[in-house]
Amino acid sequence: MKSLAELQALRDKMRNSMGIRADDSGNIRVVVGMATCGIAAGARPVLQAFTDEVAKRGLHNVTIAQTGCIGICQYEPVVEITEPGKEKVTYVKMTAEKAAQVVSNHLVNGNVMTEYTIGAAAK
Amino acid sequence: MMQELSLNVLDVAENSVRAGATLIGIEVDEQPKDDRLIITITDNGCGMTAEQTAHVTDPFFTTRTTRKVGLGVPFFKMAAELTGGSLHMESQPGQGTTVTASFGLSHIDRMPLGDMAGTVCSLIQCNPAIDFVYTRRYGEHSFVADTREFRKTLGEIPLQTPEVLAFIGEFIRENSAEIQTQCN
Numbered sequence: 603m604k605s606l607a608e609l610q611a612l613r614d615k616m617r618n619s620m621g622i623r624a625d626d627s628g629n630i631r632v633v634v635g636m637a638t639c640g641i642a643a644g645a646r647p648v649l650q651a652f653t654d655e656v657a658k659r660g661l662h663n664v665t666i667a668q669t670g671c672i673g674i675c676q677y678e679p680v681v682e683i684t685e686p687g688k689e690k691v692t693y694v695k696m697t698a699e700k701a702a703q704v705v706s707n708h709l710v711n712g713n714v715m716t717e718y719t720i721g722a723a724a725k
Numbered sequence: 726m727m728q729e730l731s732l733n734v735l736d737v738a739e740n741s742v743r744a745g746a747t748l749i750g751i752e753v754d755e756q757p758k759d760d761r762l763i764i765t766i767t768d769n770g771c772g773m774t775a776e777q778t779a780h781v782t783d784p785f786f787t788t789r790t791t792r793k794v795g796l797g798v799p800f801f802k803m804a805a806e807l808t809g810g811s812l813h814m815e816s817q818p819g820q821g822t823t824v825t826a827s828f829g830l831s832h833i834d835r836m837p838l839g840d841m842a843g844t845v846c847s848l849i850q851c852n853p854a855i856d857f858v859y860t861r862r863y864g865e866h867s868f869v870a871d872t873r874e875f876r877k878t879l880g881e882i883p884l885q886t887p888e889v890l891a892f893i894g895e896f897i898r899e900n901s902a903e904i905q906t907q908c909n
Contacts, residue, residue, distance in 0.1 A: 604896045609878045612892055616882055636851065638797045641736045642727055646840075646847055653850060657887030668851040670743070 630664045630709060632656075635680040637671035643678035644697065651698035652681070655705035664709060677723060683708060692720045726800060729839025730764065730828075733801040735847060737766050737824055740797060742852055744770025744822065749848070752860040753841060755830065761810075762828040762835070769821040778816045801826055808832035842897035845870065846890050853885055859897065866904035870897050 634640070634649045649666065656664045674680060677694035681701070684690045691714050693704060700718055707713045716722055727733050734751060741749045746768035754763040773781065780786040782802050787795030801824070802812035808829035816822040828835050845859045849872060859870040870893060872884055879889065 604892075604899045606874065606878050609875060609889075609892055609896075612888060613879050613882055616886065616888060636735075636739060636847070638736050638795075638800065641732050641739075642800075646732065646735060646843055649847055649850070650843060653887060653890070657891075666850070668847075670739075 629686070630661075631682075631684045632664060632666045632709075633669050633682045633684070634666070635670070635672060635678055636668040639671055639675035640678045640680065643675075643695075645679040647698045648679045648681065648696045648701050651701035652705065655702050656709070659705065659710065661705075661709060674720070677720060680720075693718045694720045694723045727804070728836065730804065730836050731839035731841045731844040733797075733804055733826075734764060734766065734841070735844040736797040737801050738768075738844075738848055741766065741768035741770050741822065742848075742855065744768060744772070746770035746821065746855060748856045748858070750858045750860070751845065752862070753838065754860075754862040755838075755864075756862075757830060757864060760830045762830045762838070763825065764828070765823065765825045767821065767823045772818045772820050772822055773816040774818055778814050778822075781814060782812065798824070804828070804836055807834040841901070842894040845897060846894045849893065850885055850890055853883065861897070861901050861904065863901075863904045863907075866907050868900040868904060870900075 632652055634645055634652065636645050636649070649668070652666050656666065672680065674694070679696040681693040681696050681704070682690055683693070691708070693700070693715070696718070704715055704718065707715050727736070738749055738751060748769050750765070750767040752765040754765070781798050784796050784799040798812070805812045805826040805828055809832055810827040810829055812824065812826045814822065814824050841859070841861070845857060849857055856872045858872070861868055875884060875889070875893065882889065884890070
C-alpha cells in the first residue's frame with residue numbers, strides 16, 4: 603500500500619526544487635466549467651488534461667480553476683482562458699485531446715485556436 | 726445523465742463547495758455480501774431548511790437565480806432508484822448536509838463507480854481552502870485519504886502541486902485495488 607512515508611519522501615524531494623514557483627506575474631487563468639452540465643459533458647477529463655499538460659511543460663504562470671454553469675450548457679465542456687491585457691477566449695465542446703493542443707498552441711505559443719472557440723461553433 | 730457514479734459524486738460535492746463547507750467527507754462503502762453500495766457525502770456548509778431539503782430532489786427546484794433547473798441531486802437519486810436503492814438527505818441550517826445514496830450492487834442498471842481518484846483529485850485541485858476526507862470500504866477492509874493528514878505531512882508545500890495531486894491519485898487507486906484483493 604502507498605503510505606504517508608512516500609508523501610514525506612516526495613515533500614523532501616520537492617523542497618529542493620521549490621522557489622522557482624513563486625512568480626505570479628503575467629498569470630494566465632484557465633477556468634473549466636464544472637457544474638452538472640459540464641461534468642455530464644466530460645469536464646473532468648478536460649480539467650485533468652489541462653493539469654497534466656501544464657505540469658508536464660512546467661508552466662508556472664498558469665492557474666487552473668473551476669467555475670459553475672455559465673449558461674451555455676449546449677457548448678459544454680467550456681473552458682475560458684484569461685490573460686492580463688488580452689481579451690478572454692472561450693473554448694467550447696472541449697475534449698482532453700483539444701485541451702492538450704490548446705496548452706501547446708495557446709498557452710505556450712500564444713496562438714489562439716480559433717477553430718475551437720465559441721465564435722467558430724456558433725456559426 | 727452521468728456515465729459513472731464518480732461523476733455524480735463530483736457534481737453533488739460541488740453543492741457542498743457552494744454551501745461554503747470547509748470539510749467535505751466522501752464515503753464509498755461496497756458490501757458484496759449484502760449486495761449493497763452506499764455512497765455518502767457529508768459537509769459542514771451552510772445547510773438547508775426542512776423545506777429546501779424536501780424540494781432538493783425536484784429538478785425544477787434550485788436556489789440559483791440564474792435559471793430554473795437543478796439536475797445534480799435528481800440525477801443521483803435516479804441513478805440510485807434505478808438499482809432498487811434510494812437517496813436520503815439530512816440537513817440543518819448552519820450545521821451542514823449529508824446525502825446518502827444506496828445502490829443494488831449487482832443490479833444490471835447500476836452504473837460503474839468509475840474514476841473516484843479523478844473525482845477526489847479534481848475537488849482537491851479546485852478548492853485549496855477545503856479539506857476532503859475520502860473513505861473507501863470494501864467488505865471489512867477500508868482506507869482513508871484525508872487532506873488534513875496530507876497537509877500536515879507536506880508542510881509548506883501546497884496540496885495543489887501537480888506532483889502531490891498525482892501522488893494522491895495513485896494513493897487512492899492503489900489502496901482501492903489493495904482492499905479489494907484482500908477480500909477476494
